[in-house]
Amino acid sequence: MPKEGITPRATDYSQWYLDIVRGADMADYAEVVRGCIVFKPTGYAIWEAMQRELDDRIKATGHVNAYFPLLIPKSFLLKEAQHVEGFAPEVAEVTRASGEDLTEPYVIRPTSETIIGYFYAKWVRSYRDLPLLVNQWANVMRWEMRTRPFLRTAEFLWQEGHTVHANEEDAERETLLILNEVYADFAETVMAMPVIKGLKTEKEQFPGALRSYSIEAMMQDGRALQAGTSHNLGQNFAKAFDITYTDQNNTVQYAWTTSWGVSTRLIGALIMTHSDDEGLVLPPRLAPTQVVVVPIFKNDAERSAVMAVVEQLTAEWRGKLRFKVDDRDNLTPGFKFNEWELKGVPVRIEVGPKDVEKGSVALARRDMPGKEGKQFVSQAGLTERITALLDEIQQNLFARALRLRENRTFDVFSYDELRAAVDKGFARCYWAGSREDEQRIQDEFRATIRCIPLEQPDSAGRCVLTGKETTQQVIFARAY
Amino acid sequence: MPKEGITPRATDYSQWYLDIVRGADMADYAEVVRGCIVFKPTGYAIWEAMQRELDDRIKATGHVNAYFPLLIPKSFLLKEAQHVEGFAPEVAEVTRASGEDLTEPYVIRPTSETIIGYFYAKWVRSYRDLPLLVNQWANVMRWEMRTRPFLRTAEFLWQEGHTVHANEEDAERETLLILNEVYADFAETVMAMPVIKGLKTEKEQFPGALRSYSIEAMMQDGRALQAGTSHNLGQNFAKAFDITYTDQNNTVQYAWTTSWGVSTRLIGALIMTHSDDEGLVLPPRLAPTQVVVVPIFKNDAERSAVMAVVEQLTAEWRGKLRFKVDDRDNLTPGFKFNEWELKGVPVRIEVGPKDVEKGSVALARRDMPGKEGKQFVSQAGLTERITALLDEIQQNLFARALRLRENRTFDVFSYDELRAAVDKGFARCYWAGSREDEQRIQDEFRATIRCIPLEQPDSAGRCVLTGKETTQQVIFARAY
Numbered sequence: 025m026p027k028e029g030i031t032p033r034a035t036d037y038s039q040w041y042l043d044i045v046r047g048a049d050m051a052d053y054a055e056v057v058r059g060c061i062v063f064k065p066t067g068y069a070i071w072e073a074m075q076r077e078l079d080d081r082i083k084a085t086g087h088v089n090a091y092f093p094l095l096i097p098k099s100f101l102l103k104e105a106q107h108v109e110g111f112a113p114e115v116a117e118v119t120r121a122s123g124e125d126l127t128e129p130y131v132i133r134p135t136s137e138t139i140i141g142y143f144y145a146k147w148v149r150s151y152r153d154l155p156l157l158v159n160q161w162a163n164v165m166r167w168e169m170r171t172r173p174f175l176r177t178a179e180f181l182w183q184e185g186h187t188v189h190a191n192e193e194d195a196e197r198e199t200l201l202i203l204n205e206v207y208a209d210f211a212e213t214v215m216a217m218p219v220i221k222g223l224k225t226e227k228e229q230f231p232g233a234l235r236s237y238s239i240e241a242m243m244q245d246g247r248a249l250q251a252g253t254s255h256n257l258g259q260n261f262a263k264a265f266d267i268t269y270t271d272q273n274n275t276v277q278y279a280w281t282t283s284w285g286v287s288t289r290l291i292g293a294l295i296m297t298h299s300d301d302e303g304l305v306l307p308p309r310l311a312p313t314q315v316v317v318v319p320i321f322k323n324d325a326e327r328s329a330v331m332a333v334v335e336q337l338t339a340e341w342r343g344k345l346r347f348k349v350d351d352r353d354n355l356t357p358g359f360k361f362n363e364w365e366l367k368g369v370p371v372r373i374e375v376g377p378k379d380v381e382k383g384s385v386a387l388a389r390r391d392m393p394g395k396e397g398k399q400f401v402s403q404a405g406l407t408e409r410i411t412a413l414l415d416e417i418q419q420n421l422f423a424r425a426l427r428l429r430e431n432r433t434f435d436v437f438s439y440d441e442l443r444a445a446v447d448k449g450f451a452r453c454y455w456a457g458s459r460e461d462e463q464r465i466q467d468e469f470r471a472t473i474r475c476i477p478l479e480q481p482d483s484a485g486r487c488v489l490t491g492k493e494t495t496q497q498v499i500f501a502r503a504y
Numbered sequence: 505m506p507k508e509g510i511t512p513r514a515t516d517y518s519q520w521y522l523d524i525v526r527g528a529d530m531a532d533y534a535e536v537v538r539g540c541i542v543f544k545p546t547g548y549a550i551w552e553a554m555q556r557e558l559d560d561r562i563k564a565t566g567h568v569n570a571y572f573p574l575l576i577p578k579s580f581l582l583k584e585a586q587h588v589e590g591f592a593p594e595v596a597e598v599t600r601a602s603g604e605d606l607t608e609p610y611v612i613r614p615t616s617e618t619i620i621g622y623f624y625a626k627w628v629r630s631y632r633d634l635p636l637l638v639n640q641w642a643n644v645m646r647w648e649m650r651t652r653p654f655l656r657t658a659e660f661l662w663q664e665g666h667t668v669h670a671n672e673e674d675a676e677r678e679t680l681l682i683l684n685e686v687y688a689d690f691a692e693t694v695m696a697m698p699v700i701k702g703l704k705t706e707k708e709q710f711p712g713a714l715r716s717y718s719i720e721a722m723m724q725d726g727r728a729l730q731a732g733t734s735h736n737l738g739q740n741f742a743k744a745f746d747i748t749y750t751d752q753n754n755t756v757q758y759a760w761t762t763s764w765g766v767s768t769r770l771i772g773a774l775i776m777t778h779s780d781d782e783g784l785v786l787p788p789r790l791a792p793t794q795v796v797v798v799p800i801f802k803n804d805a806e807r808s809a810v811m812a813v814v815e816q817l818t819a820e821w822r823g824k825l826r827f828k829v830d831d832r833d834n835l836t837p838g839f840k841f842n843e844w845e846l847k848g849v850p851v852r853i854e855v856g857p858k859d860v861e862k863g864s865v866a867l868a869r870r871d872m873p874g875k876e877g878k879q880f881v882s883q884a885g886l887t888e889r890i891t892a893l894l895d896e897i898q899q900n901l902f903a904r905a906l907r908l909r910e911n912r913t914f915d916v917f918s919y920d921e922l923r924a925a926v927d928k929g930f931a932r933c934y935w936a937g938s939r940e941d942e943q944r945i946q947d948e949f950r951a952t953i954r955c956i957p958l959e960q961p962d963s964a965g966r967c968v969l970t971g972k973e974t975t976q977q978v979i980f981a982r983a984y
Contacts, residue, residue: 052623054573056580057610058601062623063571065638072569089552091543093534094612094643094659095596100536116575117600118612121538121647122593130537132574132598132612143532143542152834158545163574163643167601179574354632 027362032301037245042173044295047366048304051173059171059178063288066367067174069312070291071181075161077214077309078183078286081206087157087185092140094163095130100138103264107137110231114166116178132165137232137257137283140186141265148188148279150270155198156188164287174292175249175504182287188267188279192258195280196235199256202284203237207252215290216307216421217241217297218429219251220499222475227459230283234258240474240499242429243296246449248474248501251293254284292504297425302393304368307421308414315347315410316369318360320376329380333403337375337385340407345414365390370417371410379403391417391424433499442488442500446471450501456487456494465489465500474499507842512781517725522653524775527846528784531653539651539658543768546847547654549792550771551661555641557694557789558663558766561686567637567665572620574643575610580618583744587617590711594646596658612645617712617737617763620666621745628668628759630750635678636668644767654772655729655984662767668747668759672738675760676715679736682764683717687732695770696787696901697721697777698909699731700979702955707939710763714738720954720979722909723776726929728954728981731773734764772984777905782873784848787901788894795827795890796849800837800856809860813883817855817865820887825894845870850897851890859883871897871904913979922968922980926951930981936967936974945969945980954979 026032029047031039045051050067054060063071079089095118101108115131133139140160148156165179185202189195203221211219219239229236233255241251261267262278271277298305308314319334321327334349341347348369350360357374364372374386385406389397401409432449436442445451446469455473457465466472476498484495506512509527511519525531530547534540543551559569575598581588595611613619620638628636645659665682669675683701691699699719709716713735721731741747742758751757778785788794799814801807814829821827828849830840837854844852854866865886869877881889912929916922925931926949935953937945946952956978964975 052626054623056577056622057573057575057619060573060575062573065568065570068570069568071571088545088549090545090548091551091661093537093540093542094645095537095540097536112603114602116598116610118596119599120597120609121595129600130596139537142536143534146532165574181571 027302030301030303030366033244040301041292041295044299044304045173048368050291050304053173057178059168061171061173061177063181066312067291070294070306070310071288073310073312074210074214074290075183078206078210079161081210082159082183082185085201085205087159087187089160090158091160091162092136092143094133096133096136096139098129098131100142101131103138104232104260106260107232107264111135111166114168116165116167133162134164134166135283135285136160136162136164136184136186137261137281138265141261141267141281144186144188144279144281145265145267148267148269151190151272154188154190154269154279155194157185157198158187159183159185172292174295175289177288180288182285184283184285187282188262189282190269190271190277190279192256192280195256195258195282199235199237199254199282199284202282203239203252203254207239207254207284207286211239211241211251212422214307214309215294215297216309216418216425217251217293218422218426220475220477221479222477222499224253224475225459225462225473225498227462228472230255230257232257232260234260238475240501241293241297242425242432242450242501243293243504244428245296246432246501248450248499248503249289249293249296250474250503251290252284252286255282257281257283296504298391298421299368300393303366305390305421306368306370308370308418311346311368311370313346313348313367313369314414315341315345315371315373316364317347317349317373317375318357318364319349319351320357320374326377329377330375333380334375337373337403337406344407345410361388365393371413373406373410387413389413389417391420436488437486439489442471443469446500446502450474450499452497452499453488454485454494455489455496455498456492457489461489469500469502471500471502474501474503507782510781510783510846513724520781521772521775524779524784525653528848530771530784533653537658539648541651541653541657543661546792547771550774550786550790551768553790553792554690554694554770555663558686558690559641561690562639562663562665565681565685567639567667569640570638571640571642572616572623574613576613576616576619578609578611580622581611583618584712584740586740587712587744591615591646594648596645596647613642614644614646615763615765616640616642616644616664616666617741617761618745621741621747621761624666624668624759624761625745625747628747628749631670631752634668634670634749634759635674637665637678638667639663639665652772654775655769657768660768662765664763664765667762668742669762670749670751670757670759672736672760675736675738675762679715679717679734679762679764682762683719683732683734687719687734687764687766691719691721691731692902694787694789695774695777696789696898696905697731697773698902698906700955700957701959702957702979704733704955705939705942705953705978707942708952710735710737712737712740714740718955720981721773721777722905722912722930722981723773723984724908725776726912726981728930728979728983729769729773729776730954730983731770732764732766735762737761737763776984778871778901779848780873783846785870785901786848786850788850788898791826791848791850793826793828793847793849794894795821795825795851795853796844797827797829797853797855798837798840798844799829799831800854806857809857810855813860814855817853817883817886824887825890841868845873851893853886853890867893869893869897871900916968917966919969922951923949926980926982930954930979932977932979933968934965934974935969935976935978936972937969941969949980951980951982954981954983
C-alpha cells in the first residue's frame with residue numbers, strides 16, 4: 025500500500041520527487057519570487073552538513089575563503105566571448121537604486137569568474153603571488169524558465185573556487201585535485217553516492233573554459249545528474265581581465281586560472297540517490313538527526329518508567345551521536361514513526377513498558393523499511409551497536425546505489441543499442457563523432473555525452489555512430 | 505617613530521582605520537561596484553570565526569537556520585508603513601531579467617522581515633506551531649551614500665533571526681534572550697569588547713518595531729558603535745502580513761514577532777576596539793592564527809638545527825593552537841615580525857641558533873608591542889605557557905577596553921557638560937526630553953541617544969535638558 029502523500033516512484037517519478045521534498049518539509053515554493061524556493065530548516069540543515077564537510081576538504085587542500093560582490097557590472101560579462109553567450113540570456117539586472125536609474129546596470133552574479141578576474145588582475149603581480157587559491161560560499165542567480173526544488177532554481181547556494189597559477193600544468197593539477205580529492209571523495213564517502221569522474225566534451229563544457237571536468241551520478245530513474253564541475257579555464261579569463269604576473273626571468277606572462285563549484289542541487293541528487301516510497305533516506309554522515317527515540321506509554325506510570333530508561337540510554341550519546349527524543353504528548357507512536365520516516369532519520373529506537381521490563385529496545389533502520397529492518401536488541405551495548413549500524417547503513421546505501429548504476433549501465437555498439445540504453449540508464453560506448461554528431465544524438469534521443477570517463481579501456485573499438493576506430497569511450501545519458 | 509604605512513591614531517583616526525584594514529590585507533575596494541568591498545581572506549577568516557561562535561549560541565538557544573529568497577517583490581515593502589519609510593530610499597531594484605522588463609520589480613533584500621513574514625503567514629496555523637525560531641545567514645544590500653570598509657558598505661553579510669510567538673511576553677523574552685545570551689555574551693567573551701545593553705528610544709528604533717534593543721560599544725576615539733540589535737516587532741508585521749494562529753480556545757489571534765541581527769560591521773568594531781599604531785590586534789578567541797613561529801637562521805646548518813626545534817615544539821600544538829610557521833626563505837625576520845604585527849597575530853615565537861643552544865625561545869605578545877611584551881622563556885612547558893598567555897591576552901584586551909570606556913564615560917548634569925562630554929566619549933545623564941528635544945541635540949551636537957541602559961540608577965535626578973525630574977538615564981554619544 026503506498027504511503028499517504030507519497031506517489032510511488034514507479035507511478036510517477038517526477039511527482040514522487042516533489043512528494044519527498046514536501047513530506048520531509050525541506051522547501052517551500054516562493055511563488056511570489058519567480059523560480060525561487062525557501063530552504064526550510066530540514067532542507068537547509070542538510071546543506072549546512074554538506075558545507076562543513078566540503079569546507080574542511082577545500083581548506084585541507086590549501087584554499088582559503090573570501091567574499092566578492094553580488095553585483096557585477098554588465099559590461100564585465102561581455103569581456104569573454106563564450107562566457108557572455110552562455111550566461112547573458114539568463115541574468116537578472118539591477119537598473120535602479122535609491123529611486124534613480126543607474127548609468128550602467130549591474131547583473132546579479134550567475135557565477136563570478138568575471139568579477140573575481142577583475143580583482144585577481146589587481147592582486148597578482150609576481151610569480152611569488154602564485155598559486156592564489158581562494159574559495160567563496162555564496163548565492164547566485166540564473167533566471168531559469170523551468171524550475172524544480174533544489175535541482176533547478178533561479179537563486180541557489182553554492183561554493184565557487186577560483187584559483188590562479190603560473191602555468192598550464194599547475195592549473196590542470198588543481199582542476200583534477202578538486203575533482204578527485206574534494207568532489208568525488210565527498211560524493212562517495214559522505215553522500216554515499218557513487219560518481220563517474222570524467223572530461224566534458226567541448227559542446228558541454230563551461231562557457232569560457234579550456235577543459236571542464238565533472239562528476240556524474242546516476243539517479244534511481246537511470247538519468248544522470250552532474251554533481252560538481254571543475255574547470256581549467258586556460259588563459260581565457262586571464263586575457264579577458266589582464267591577469268598577468270612577472271616570472272623568475274622578469275618576463276610578464278598571462279596567468280592560468282581555474283574555477284570549480286558544487287551547489288544546493290546536491291540536495292536533489294541526495295534525494296534521488298537514496299530515498300524510497302516511504303520518504304527521504306539520509307546517509308548517516310549527513311543526517312542532521314541520526315537517531316530518533318520514540319518512547320511508548322499509555323499512562324503516567326508507564327511514561328515515567330519509559331522516560332527513565334530513555335534518559336539513561338541517551339545520557340552517553342551526547343557528543344557521539346546526533347539524536348532527538350520525540351516525547352510529544354498529543355501524537356501516537358504510529359504518527360511519529362511515519363513522520364521520522366518521511367524525514368529520513370537513519371535509525372529509530374522505540375522504548376515501551378515491555379522493553380523496560382526486558383532490558384530491550386526496538387531498533388529500526390531506515391534503509392530497510394518495515395519488518396526486515398526492525399529487531400529487538402538489548403539495552404546493554406546499545407551505543408556501540410548504533411554506532412556500528414550507522415556505519416553499516418552508510419556503506420549499504422553506497423553499495424546499493426553502485427549496484428543500481430552497474431545494473432543500468434550498458435555497453436552499446438550500435439545506434440539502436442544506444443537508443444534502447446538511454447531509455448534505461450547509462451550507455452557506455454566508443455565515440456569518435458563530431459560536435460554535430462553529438463548534437464544529432466541529443467536531438468534524436470534527448471541524451472548527451474555526460475563525460476569522457478578518466479578511466480578508459482585498454483583496447484580500441486569502433487565508434488557507435490561513425491564506425492571509426494577509436495580508443496575513447498564516453499557515457500551517453502539523459503540528464504537532470 | 506610611526507610604523508610605515510600606519511597613520512597614528514592621534515594624527516588622523518579615520519585614516520588610521522583605513523591603514524589598519526590595508527595593512528592587514530583585510531579588504532579591497534570594489535570601485536567597479538558602488539559602495540561594495542571584497543572581503544579578502546584575512547578579513548573573511550575573522551567573519552568565519554565570528555559566525556561559528558554566534559551560530560553555536562543561536563542554536564544553543566533553540567533556533568534553526570533556513571534560507572529565504574534574495575529578492576523581495578517591491579510591493580511587500582509598502583505593507584508596513586514605517587518599514588517602507590525606513591528602507592525604500594536605499595534599495596537596489598531588479599527590473600529586468602533574461603533581457604525582458606519585469607512586470608513587477610523586485611528589490612534586493614535590505615532586511616527580510618517582509619519576505620519572511622509572507623512565508624510565516626503560510627506556515628503558522630496553530631498555537632502548536634509556536635514559537636517558530638529561525639535564523640538566516642545572508643547577504644543584504646542598502647544603497648548607502650557614504651561607505652567605509654566593514655562599517656558601512658552597500659552589500660554586507662549578516663545573520664538575521666526571525667521568530668514568531670503567541671503573546672507579547674514570549675516575544676519580549678526572546679528579544680532579551682538574544683540581546684543578553686547571544687549578542688552581549690559573544691561581544692564580551694569572544695570579541696573582548698565590553699558593551700552596554702539598552703533600549704533604543706522611539707526615534708532610533710527599527711522601522712516597524714514596537715521596541716528595539718541594542719548593544720553599544722565604545723571605540724577608541726570615544727564614539728559609539730551599535731554592535732547588534734534585537735527587536736520586539738509587536739504585532740506590526742503580523743498585521744501587515746496576516747500572521748495569525750488559532751489559540752487553545754480556538755480563537756484566531758495575531759502573532760507577535762521578533763527580529764535581530766549582527767553583521768560584518770562587527771569586524772570594524774573589532775578593529776576600532778583593540779588595534780594600535782602598529783597594526784591590527786586580534787583577541788585570541790577570534791584570531792585565525794593565534795601563534796606565529798619565526799625561525800631565524802643565517803645558513804643551512806643553522807636552518808636545520810632551528811627547524812628541528814620548531815618541528816618538535818609545534819608537534820604537540822596540533823588540535824590545541826591555531827598556528828603558522830613562517831619559514832619563507834627570501835624575507836628577513838624583521839620583515840616577518842612587521843607583517844604579523846600588521847595582521848594582529850596574538851603571540852609570536854622566535855627561534856634562533858642561540859635558542860637551540862639554550863633551550864629557550866623568544867616570546868612576544870601582540871597586545872604589548874616592543875620590549876615590554878617580549879621575553880625569553882624555556883622550551884620546556886611552552887605549550888602550557890602559550891595557552892595561558894592567550895587567555896591572559898583575551899582578558900587584558902577586555903580589561904583595557906573597559907578601562908577606556910570607564911575613563912571616557914561622563915556623568916553630566918547640564919547642557920554645557922553634555923556638549924563637552926560628547927566631544928570626548930559617552931555622556932550619561934537623566935533624560936525626560938521629547939523626540940524633538942532629542943533631534944535638537946542631534947542637530948546641535950551631532951550626538952544621539954545610543955540607548956536607555958537596562959541597568960538604571962536607584963534614585964531619580966533632573967533631565968539634563970528640561971530639568972524635569974525622572975528616574976531614566978540615557979547614554980548620549982556620537983556614533984559610527
